[in-house]
Amino acid sequence: MFEGQSQSYEFRDEHQKTHRFSQGDVIALPAGIAHWCYNDGEVPVVAIYISDVNNGANQLDPRQRDFMLAGNKRGQQTYRPEAQERSQNIFSGFSIELLSESLGISTGMARQLQGQNDQRGEIVRAQRGLALVQPYASPQKQEQEQLQQREYYHSRPSRQQQHGSGWSNGLDENFCTMRVRQNIDDPNLADAYNPRAGRITQLNSQKFPILDLVEMSAVKVNLYQNALLSPFWNINAHSVVYITQGRSRVQVVNNRGRTVFNGELRRGQLLIIPQHHVVLKKAQREGCAYIAIKTNPNPMVSRIAGKNSIFRALPNDVVASAYRVSREEARRLKHSRGNEFGVFAARHTYRSNEEVSGAAASS
Numbered sequence: 001m002f003e004g005q006s007q008s009y010e011f012r013d014e015h016q017k018t019h020r021f022s023q024g025d026v027i028a029l030p031a032g033i034a035h036w037c038y039n040d041g042e043v044p045v046v047a048i049y050i051s052d053v054n055n056g057a058n059q060l061d062p063r064q065r066d067f068m069l070a071g072n073k074r075g076q077q078t079y080r081p082e083a084q085e086r087s088q089n090i091f092s093g094f095s096i097e098l099l100s101e102s103l104g105i106s107t108g109m110a111r112q113l114q115g116q117n118d119q120r121g122e123i124v125r126a127q128r129g130l131a132l133v134q135p136y137a138s139p140q141k142q143e144q145e146q147l148q149q150r151e152y153y154h155s156r157p158s159r160q161q162q163h164g165s166g167w168s169n170g171l172d173e174n175f176c177t178m179r180v181r182q183n184i185d186d187p188n189l190a191d192a193y194n195p196r197a198g199r200i201t202q203l204n205s206q207k208f209p210i211l212d213l214v215e216m217s218a219v220k221v222n223l224y225q226n227a228l229l230s231p232f233w234n235i236n237a238h239s240v241v242y243i244t245q246g247r248s249r250v251q252v253v254n255n256r257g258r259t260v261f262n263g264e265l266r267r268g269q270l271l272i273i274p275q276h277h278v279v280l281k282k283a284q285r286e287g288c289a290y291i292a293i294k295t296n297p298n299p300m301v302s303r304i305a306g307k308n309s310i311f312r313a314l315p316n317d318v319v320a321s322a323y324r325v326s327r328e329e330a331r332r333l334k335h336s337r338g339n340e341f342g343v344f345a346a347r348h349t350y351r352s353n354e355e356v357s358g359a360a361a362s363s
Contacts, residue, residue: 001095007042007108008015010287011098011268012120018132018298019180019181020071021037021167023185024183024184024185024186024220025181025182025183025184026103026181026182026183026184026203026216026218026291027180027181028182028208028211028213028216029180029214030057030210030213030214031055031057031214032057033316034069036128038130040129040130045195045232048242048270048291048293050216050240050293051064052214052215052216052295053236054295055214055215055216056215057215058214066087067090068087068088068089068090068122069089070113070115071089071092071115071120071121071122071123071124072087072089072092072106072115072118072121072122073087074121074178077307078081083324088114088115089113089114089115091110091113091115092114092115092116093113094114096110096111096114098153099113099114101121106169109268121138132333134150160338162194164181166363174194174311178209178210179208179209179210180210181206182203182292184201184203184218184220185201185220186201187199189201191344192341192343193343194212194340194341194343194344194345195281196224196227196345197223197227197228197340197343197344197345198221198222198223198224198283198287198343199220199221199222199343200219200221200229200343201219201220201221202217202218202219202312203217203218203219203220203296204297204298204299205217205297206298211297213296214297215295215296215297216294216295216296216297217237217291217293217294217295217296217298217299218291218292218293218294219291219294219299220289220290220291220292221281221288221289221290221291221292221343222287222288222289223246223248223281223282223283223287223288223289223343224281224287224345225283225284225286225287225346226283226284226285226295226346226347227282227287227343227344227346228280228281228282228343228344228346229279229280229282229303229342229343229344230278230303230304230306230309230337230340230341230342230343230344230363231278231279231300231303231304231305232275232278232301232302232303232304233275233277233278233279233296233302234273234275234277234299234300234301235275235276235299235300235302236276236296236299236300237273237275237295237296237299237300237303238272238273238294238295239271239273239293239294239295239299240270240271240273240292240293240294241265241270241271241272241273241290241291241292242269242270242290242291242292242293243265243266243267243269243270243288243289243290244267244289244290244291245267245287245288245289246266246267246283246284246286246287246288246289247264247265247266247267247283247284247286247288248265248281248283248284248288248290249262249281249282249284250262250264250265250271250279250280250281251261251279251280252273252277252278253277253278254269254274254277255276255277259260260277264284264326265290278304282346305342305344306337306338306340306341306342306344307337307338307339307340307341308341309337311333311334312334314334316330316331316334317330319333319334354359
């Protein structure tokens with residue numbers, strides 16, 4: 001409250017735009033951007049954070065570091081020995097006198113900022129809730145902002161130019177106006193859909209431009225009962241897979257043809273799949289849903305079966321010679337999944353005429 005000679009003025013709260021998030025949202029946070037989250041819903045929020053320490057924005061050594069504006073890290077379980085000690089917020093390292101003088105606050109308030117006696121950790125409870133300013137934006141205004149954002153990204157230099165000369169001047173001032181949230185659960189946004197098997201939804205920098213800054217992308221896969229995902233490998237990215245629903249049988253093979261993972265993933269479990277490692281997934285009886293975070297804003301995959309697969313691109317004679325099968329068997333191998341793409345419905349195992357004849361003779 002500011003008191004004048006004849007009237008008083010109340011300082012109203014001013015803050016950057018807040019973004020509401022819900023189940024299925026992907027939130028992109030560029031490196032070095034301060035952020036906070038508040039749950040005003042009726043159920044707990046489970047959020048998965050994925051960071052790439054080899055991102056071009058990281059000029060430090062390849063380790064994960066969290067610089068906390070408030071709170072502290074206490075009692076955390078971690079695999080990093082250097083993170084065993086309690087971490088405090090960034091104000092804790094300054095002297096009380098300089099901190100209070102630079103911010104124009106009392107020494108008591110400076111001590112509060114440092115959280116010297118605060119044992120709550122990273123997650124705190126807002127006892128009286130939060131009163132936030134929520135500006136209204138019409139659909140036309142939102143569409144205009146998205147158009148401006150796409151035009152801005154199309155005019156930006158390439159990633160190689162960015163890494164060579166640093167980020168473009170004034171880019172930091174645009175972070176607060178960028179679209180940072182995109183839902184990946186909407187069935188209408190699926191890139192591949194099979195009514196008997198499931199769907200695949202990709203979120204790359206073409207759909208979500210800010211991903212070009214964080215140099216990552218996301219893929220959501222929903223597999224129905226006993227459905228399969230076409231065997232594939234990531235051409236230009238590593239992948240972090242997190243199961244959100246159900247169970248899936250997963251096998252991963254390395255460059256030596258050895259199985260490096262063969263097991264079942266359940267809800268809440270995570271698996272890291274390195275670049276070029278071949279993956280095969282099959283949903284169990286209750287189906288399966290997972291999200292994969294990839295270390296490239298525009299990831300590419302090479303599929304082994306189905307439409308647009310690597311086998312479809314090979315001549316019949318090449319396949320026949322490589323695997324010592326007949327031309328007919330090679331043709332069946334190439335087209336066994338018809339025009340299915342990405343997700344496959346469960347089928348009975350195909351047996352060749354020779355196998356059928358041999359089985360009949362032995363009986």
